[in-house]
Amino acid sequence: MLTIYGVYRSRASRPLWLLAELGLPFRHVPVIQAYRLSDATGPDAPLNTASPEFLKVNPLGQIPCMDADGLVLTESLAITLYIARNHGGLFGPQTPAEGALMTQWALFAATSLEGPSLEILFIQQDGGDATREGQAGLAIAAQKLRRPLKRLEDHLAAHDYLMGDRFTVADINTAECLRYAQGHAALMEEHPKVKAWLERCQSRPGFQSMMQKRLEEPA
Template sequence: MPLKLYGVLRSRATRPVWTAMELGLDFEHVPVIQAYRLKDPAAPDAPLNTASPAFRAVNANGLIPAMDDDGFVLHESFAIGLYLARKHGGPLAPRDAKEEGLAVMWALWGMGLEADALAIVQKREPEAAAARLRAPFAVLDAALAEGGGHLLGGRFTVADINLAEVLRYAQPATALFEKRPHIQAWITACQARPAFQAMMRKREAEPA
C-alpha cells in the first residue's frame, strides 16, 4: 500500500487520518506511540514508538504524525492534510491560489491557539486559557458567519478539518462555544461527519 500515515490517534495524527478518510483514500495506518508514554521505549518488547530507530528513519525529529506517500515523506499534521487534499482534489481541496492561501492562513492561525486549547483539555489553568481564547473566538465566529458556516468557499474543506481538530481540545470550555453560535454550529457539523466519527471510534479503541 503506497500511502502510510504514522502515529496513534491519541495525537495530532487525527488530522491527516480524518482527511484521508474524507477523501476515501486507501492507506495504511501505522500506530506509532509517543515514547514518553512508555516506561522503557528502548525495551526489546516495546511497541513502535517515536524513539524507535525504525520510526526515526521515517522522521528523524521523532514526532508524530508522519507520512510516506510512495517514497515521498512529509511531517507536520497540517502539512500532511493540505498535501493530501491538494493531491487528490475534489471539494475538500482549495480550488485556486486564493483558497490555498486561506487554507494555509487558517492552519497557521490555528497553531497560535493550540497551546491554550490543549491547556483546557489537559486542565492546566483552563480558565486562564479560555480567557485568552475569547478574542480569537470572536474573530472566527465572524469569519464563519461571513463564509456561510465554513472557512473556504462556503463548503467543508481541509481547512475546516485542521482547525476543528485544534478547537476540539478546547471543547471542555463549553461557555466559549455557547457564546459563539457560528463556531458551535460549525464544530457540531464537522464532528457529525461520518469520516470524523469513524476516526474517533478508532481513536477511542486505542489504549488511553
C-alpha cells in the same frame, strides 16, 4: 501509496480524518508516543517514537509522519494540506486564492487556537478545574482564545464553513486544533456560531469513523 505513521490518539487524527472523508487507500503504521510506555526501549516495546526504526523516518521522533513515495512530511497540518491539494478534490483548493486561504487558516489554527486549547485540555484532564489554581489557569487560557474565537464567530456568521459553504481541509485542521478546548462549555456557549460549526464538522461520517478508531485504541 501514502503511508501515515502515528496512532489515532495523536495529531495523526487530522490526516486520518481527511483520509476517512476521501476514502483514499493508504498504509497505516501505528507508531505510539514513547512517553506513554513504561519502557520505550525495551525488547518487547511496540513501535514508538523512540524506536530506531521510526527515527530513521522522522529524526524528530514525533507523530504523525507521512511518506508519499519518498516525500516525507512531519507536520500534521502540512500533511493534510498536501493530501488535500493532491488527492482531495473539493476538499482541497480549487484556485491559488483558495490555496492561500487554506494555508492561512492552518497557520491561524496552529498559532492562535492550539496552544491555549491544549492548556484547557491539560487542566481539565488532570482535574485541575476543581481547584482554585486550575480555575485561574482556565480563565487565562480562555481569555487567550477569545480574540481568535471572535474572528471565527464573525466569519461563521456569514458562512457555514471556513471556505464558504463547502467543507474542506481548512475545517478539519481548525476543528481539530480547537477540539482540545471543547470541554470548556462556557467558552463554547459564548461563541454559538463556532459551537454549531464544530458540531457540524464532527457530525460528519469521516470524523465519526476516525473518532471511533481513536476510542478503540488504549488510552
